[in-house]
Amino acid sequence: MADKKMMIIATKGSLDWAYPPFILSSTAAALGMEVNIFFTFYGLQLLKKNLSLGVTPLGNPGMPMPMAMDKWFPVLGTAIPGMQGMMTMMMKSKMKKKGVASVEELRTLCLEADVKMIACQMTVDLFDFKPSDLLDGIEYAGASSALAFAGDADINLFV
Amino acid sequence: MADQELDARGLNCPLPILRAKKALNDLEGGQTLSIIATDPGSVKDFQAFAKQTGNELVESGETNGEFTFLIKKKA
Numbered sequence: 001m002a003d004k005k006m007m008i009i010a011t012k013g014s015l016d017w018a019y020p021p022f023i024l025s026s027t028a029a030a031l032g033m034e035v036n037i038f039f040t041f042y043g044l045q046l047l048k049k050n051l052s053l054g055v056t057p058l059g060n061p062g063m064p065m066p067m068a069m070d071k072w073f074p075v076l077g078t079a080i081p082g083m084q085g086m087m088t089m090m091m092k093s094k095m096k097k098k099g100v101a102s103v104e105e106l107r108t109l110c111l112e113a114d115v116k117m118i119a120c121q122m123t124v125d126l127f128d129f130k131p132s133d134l135l136d137g138i139e140y141a142g143a144s145s146a147l148a149f150a151g152d153a154d155i156n157l158f159v
Numbered sequence: 160m161a162d163q164e165l166d167a168r169g170l171n172c173p174l175p176i177l178r179a180k181k182a183l184n185d186l187e188g189g190q191t192l193s194i195i196a197t198d199p200g201s202v203k204d205f206q207a208f209a210k211q212t213g214n215e216l217v218e219s220g221e222t223n224g225e226f227t228f229l230i231k232k233k234a
Contacts, residue, residue: 023173027176027177030176030177030180032212098171099171099174099197099198100171101170101171101173109177
């Protein structure tokens with residue numbers, strides 16, 4: 001099993017979308033797989049030393065709202081200031097209550113399990129990310145090195 | 160009696176598997192780990208974990224909404 005490989009391209013930088021790459025990678029590593037995650041565009045947020053990820057019901061009709069808020073909030077209400085902060089807080093406390101790991105915890109478990117994390121050099125430059133704001137020990141590379149690993153991987157996911 | 164025990168109650172996917180993997184790292188081949196969990200998804204997950212890693216799932220059961228597993232580390 002040690003020779004199975006998984007490649008994930010992580011493109012989203014919100015609290016909810018941080019989970020799939022880190023859950024799958026930490027688990028794959030526990031199953032003995034070699035894992036690379038290539039972070040590009042908004043996915044770069046997941047590499048910041050200090051994560052500040054949010055979740056918003058805005059433009060996300062599938063998000064279950066606590067206390068049936070979707071019944072008495074018009075769609076535009078999801079855009080009011082403070083809504084994202086409140087939703088993020090509620091989501092985090094619900095996750096904690098249900099025994100769901102934090103993103104930080106899952107990311108640490110990935111690093112401990114030697115999941116290789118690669119930042120897309122082009123989007124790092126595009127958005128003026130400072131490598132000092134990102135995790136130490138990650139790699140910086142481009143599409144061809146991502147594809148080189150992907151071509152060799154048994155599981156390829158774009159998240 | 161298992162060589163080591165792991166209490167994964169209250170933890171949700173994928174933490175029971177990750178904690179089990181960590182606990183197995185400290186065992187010798189042939190030693191056993193018993194796990195107790197409350198995540199109903201862990202039943203299928205431990206079967207898959209055993210199949211993928213080659214560690215043997217010797218027993219699994221349920222009592223009062225708690226799931227128990229006994230895993231024997233691959234020699």
